[in-house]
Amino acid sequence: MASPVQSLKSGSTSPSTYKKPKGLAAFWLYVKENWVLFALGAPALLLIFLFSYLPMFGTVIAFQDYSPRTMFLSPWVGFRNFRLLVESPLVMRLVVNTIGLNVMFIAFTTFFSVLIALLLNEVRKAYFKRLTQSIMFLPYFMGWTIVSMVLFGLVDYQVGTVNALLTKLGLERIIITDNAAAWPWILTLVRVWKGTGAGCIIYLAALTSIDPQLYEAAAIDGANRWQRMRYISLPAIVPVITLLILLEIGRIFFGDFGMIYALVGDKAQLFSTTDVIDTYLLRALRSNANYGFSAAIGLLQSVLGFICIFGSNWIVKKYSQARGENYQLF
């Protein structure tokens, strides 16, 4: 901590007369000496405070009878909102959908990312590798609203590409947009479409660090390409796969709700399979529903999410320590 300037200053004061300031005074002195540092950090710290910490304190409305006039100082009602929440069948549906959809997303995006990375790793023609990789990466940059627009163009009953092609072939049209059972799969497909190109990059990076001598030795021993992929490449990235899955499980209560909201929107006939905690909260906000009740659901999500993130981070730490490596980000 001692900067050269500070040590010079404190050295010039004789120890007998110098009284070390304490508490707030010490902090103030520190601020005065390092005001440039505070000025540099302050804008970001302030924004974090305003948009993350204030809402954190604001979760108290889960225990209040909220009214827009009094905001966070509304009358306290204890756990009433939570009792309503336990009784409501809605919450179960929201939690089940949130976890269910996220499990599908994690399973399929991981599977395809690993598969594509393993296959790209086998490609020897540089131009083919670069081209396919660029194309697969492209959907990553599409905003969800654009995806929504195009998805509508693909699955619409009247003009959608799927039905247009079916009609051209002389077949019956199929109903996709109103079919609640199909939507978890459609969302998963969109997720794979959008995420695979970006997801495989981490695995590709892990694959490049494999010692090429391993492959050469295996080739001499008579292993064919498939066997080398199966018994050298895949085991080498298993730790990375495990870690990424663990990290994603940590975020299982959140997920990218922007996607579901933009793609499903207000189509009530699809809510039974696609409505997740975040989309419910967003609709509650826009329809001026009971804020206290909705905030209780939000707090439940925050707490469950917090436990999951901490739990998964802890497991990741143990797992990587056991392997003598440090995978921790923070």
Added chain:
Amino acid sequence: MVEQRTATDRVFDFLIYAFLALFALFCLFPFWIMIVSSLTDDLVLRQDGYLPWARKWSLEAFRWVISGNDMRTGYAVTIFVTVVGTICSLFVMSGLAYVMSLKRLKGRNKLAFYVFFTMVFVPGLIPWFITSRNLLHMHDNIWALILPMMVQPFWVFVLRNFFSSLPSELIESAYIDGASDSTILLRIVLPLSTPALATVGLFMAVAYWNDWFLGVMLLDFANFRPLSVIILKMVNNVQAIQAAMKQPGVSINLAGLPTLSIRMATAVITIGPIILAYPFVQRYFVRGLTLGSVKG
């Protein structure tokens, strides 16, 4: 590599190339539909639906979209938000990241925790909404689209880690020579960190460009909308009208509905800049994705 390629290996090779090509086509297909139908004559689209080929080409949709006032404002808003947001965000985040990277800073662990905690405890949507809107009065204002997402804790940590990896002798010697922290940041740290800044900046730019959430939540009476919100509105309107048409005895004026080709033309125009910049900046994104994750 001199290697004996067996028959199995050749079949294996062929399957790999075929599968990758198919997957790439799958990724490209929606773009194909989007571009072809934005250039198709609208009457043909209404008869045939969105097909991967066009019977009759037309530039009408693009002409209509470009001449529309809403779209022009939308474009201006989105560009402003993206440019100003990204630049401010880089400055603000690297300021904090620099402070956090200093070893002489007292309580740097506490500071890191302050930033980190917001990543693990995510307050619900409702308190966030009430705070930004009713407490801070962040609505119907262009800054409402910029400020709430300006500081991303994740990228702050990425920048901090990058700054920490710079040779500390450089910073310390400048400090001893009497340079202030702001000078060190602007003259030494930032110029040395261009790869990290480019990566973070590009991710922020894409986030700003595509963001619709702030526009939906915080713009009610404003007379401007970012592109993403215009598109979301279009999709929702079309769906609402379709739902209404299923009810018996409801008559609806379809004239105000954007035609099939106009919808796609809007989408094409919105993603245009991203597609154009993509080949030049792709490598930074690749770097960002590997950097922002566990090391293999």
